[in-house]
Amino acid sequence: MKSSVLFAAALAASAAFVAASGRPVAAKSSPVCAACVKANMERLAGDDLRGRGCGSADENAASRFIVDILRRSKIDPAFGKDGYLQAVQLLTPTPAAPPTLTVTKDGQQVTLLQGRDMIAFESPVSLDAPLVVVTDSRAAADVVKGKVVVFDTPIQDLPGVQILLHTGAAAVIAPANDQISEHWDELAARPPGRTQITGVPPHAGPALGVSIFAKPDAMKAVRGLAGGEARLDAPRGPPKERTTYNVLGVLHGTAPDADRHALLLTAHYDHLGVRNGVIFHGANDDASGTSAVLEFARILGSSKRNKRTVYFGLFGCEEEGELGAQYFLGHAPMATSDLMANLEFEMIGVDDPQRPGALMLTGWERTNLGPALQAHGAHVGPDLYPQQHFFQRSDNYQLALKGVVAQTVSAWPVPPTYHAASDDLAHVDLKFMDTVIGSMVEPVTWLLNSDFQPAWLEGQKP
Numbered sequence: 001m002k003s004s005v006l007f008a009a010a011l012a013a014s015a016a017f018v019a020a021s022g023r024p025v026a027a028k029s030s031p032v033c034a035a036c037v038k039a040n041m042e043r044l045a046g047d048d049l050r051g052r053g054c055g056s057a058d059e060n061a062a063s064r065f066i067v068d069i070l071r072r073s074k075i076d077p078a079f080g081k082d083g084y085l086q087a088v089q090l091l092t093p094t095p096a097a098p099p100t101l102t103v104t105k106d107g108q109q110v111t112l113l114q115g116r117d118m119i120a121f122e123s124p125v126s127l128d129a130p131l132v133v134v135t136d137s138r139a140a141a142d143v144v145k146g147k148v149v150v151f152d153t154p155i156q157d158l159p160g161v162q163i164l165l166h167t168g169a170a171a172v173i174a175p176a177n178d179q180i181s182e183h184w185d186e187l188a189a190r191p192p193g194r195t196q197i198t199g200v201p202p203h204a205g206p207a208l209g210v211s212i213f214a215k216p217d218a219m220k221a222v223r224g225l226a227g228g229e230a231r232l233d234a235p236r237g238p239p240k241e242r243t244t245y246n247v248l249g250v251l252h253g254t255a256p257d258a259d260r261h262a263l264l265l266t267a268h269y270d271h272l273g274v275r276n277g278v279i280f281h282g283a284n285d286d287a288s289g290t291s292a293v294l295e296f297a298r299i300l301g302s303s304k305r306n307k308r309t310v311y312f313g314l315f316g317c318e319e320e321g322e323l324g325a326q327y328f329l330g331h332a333p334m335a336t337s338d339l340m341a342n343l344e345f346e347m348i349g350v351d352d353p354q355r356p357g358a359l360m361l362t363g364w365e366r367t368n369l370g371p372a373l374q375a376h377g378a379h380v381g382p383d384l385y386p387q388q389h390f391f392q393r394s395d396n397y398q399l400a401l402k403g404v405v406a407q408t409v410s411a412w413p414v415p416p417t418y419h420a421a422s423d424d425l426a427h428v429d430l431k432f433m434d435t436v437i438g439s440m441v442e443p444v445t446w447l448l449n450s451d452f453q454p455a456w457l458e459g460q461k462p
């Protein structure tokens with residue numbers, strides 16, 4: 001799952017949770033091959049694949065491993081004779097030097113350095129503007145428009161930052177909150193601008209200003225220079241070229257119109273790679289979801305053919321902004337209108353103490369799909385963390401925006417190991433995974449053989 005500073009405030013503010021509603025289901029013999037799940041987890045989250053960093057040789061090797069599993073599971077390549085792999089070319093801006101923000105006033109000068117004092121997200125190469133200080137996010141447009149705005153707020157107020165950016169601030173400097181501080185090094189190391197995906201048009205829409213989050217001392221230093229001149233410098237080096245691969249397989253159904261009502265099962269197989277010599281194995285995020293999809297492939301590939309078609313999509317580079325999934329959307333082997341639903345599996349390796357033994361489905365209240373799966377035995381219930389907007393935070397969302405009933409199945413979306421080096425095999429619960437994957441097999445098989453039509457509830461389509 002990708003992290004998001006926009007949701008960090010909500011995370012910090014979250015306290016309440018909705019009561020558990022996972023339904024107890026009578027035990028029966030599981031179709032899950034525990035040894036297969038374990039082997040896939042050990043390979044994907046093992047040392048050899050070094051955390052499957054986006055576009056790395058390790059991630060590319062993981063894609064070939066996944067192809068091998070699909071082939072052995074008798075899943076057909078989704079691109080006909082061209083095979084299972086969809087290559088996605090990426091061009092990522094790199095910094096020639098860490099970005100700096102320099103403020104001068106009356107012979108005084110303060111310089112903030114990326115990673116040491118501040119984190120600036122997606123800076124332009126350079127920016128010059130007067131510096132103003134405001135204490136209220138509802139400050140008038142003529143005060144903030146085109147300015148570098150120091151948002152002098154005693155509380156962590158990320159929505160306020162967004163309001164100021166939408167009011168037209170060229171940049172907003174705000175205090176780093178706990179969530180940003182916790183992931184400081186990861187966030188500071190982000191590229192200075194968006195990765196371009198060859199064959200995908202760049203994001204349209206109004207360009208917002210730069211968000212800058214500063215440590216307390218840095219906030220204090222710039223606050224004292226109201227009325228000065230600010231200059232943001234983010235010199236670029238040559239862009240980094242990488243290739244990631246989406247892996248796509250298909251099991252065509254037996255009904256004459258099978259392909260017109262297809263189910264898409266997805267997960268992302270990349271993670272954070274190696275940082276400062278430490279492997280971030282990403283066992284839970286998202287070797288666990290990948291292993292779930294591969295286990296569905298194994299089970300469905302060796303069972304009687306279903307009426308409806310099922311696609312298996314394993315995406316690369318989710319952690320850097322759903323890059324693989326974005327490419328897939330414009331270059332899918334099927335029309336979006338032929339998908340009856342997408343189930344994304346994301347972080348199902350750590351049981352949630354607030355609802356032990358069950359999964360959650362993001363966007364539960366938006367569609368008729370979750371309750372239908374639950375009624376057929378899936379250990380799945382509503383999203384316990386609606387205030388964190390997980391529905392919008394994974395690959396499923398891009399498909400949902402296109403109208404597909406697309407939801408993410410997760411276990412505990414906020415475990416202590418999230419995006420930490422401790423997200424390794426020792427911190428996932430394979431037995432739990434086997435149980436919850438097993439609980440989904442019968443409901444998915446039912447879905448593939450029924451006339452049930454997953455649909456958005458009134459007014460709930462994003």
Ligand SMILES: [Zn+2]
Pocket residue numbers: 001002003285319419
């Ligand atoms: Zn993640």
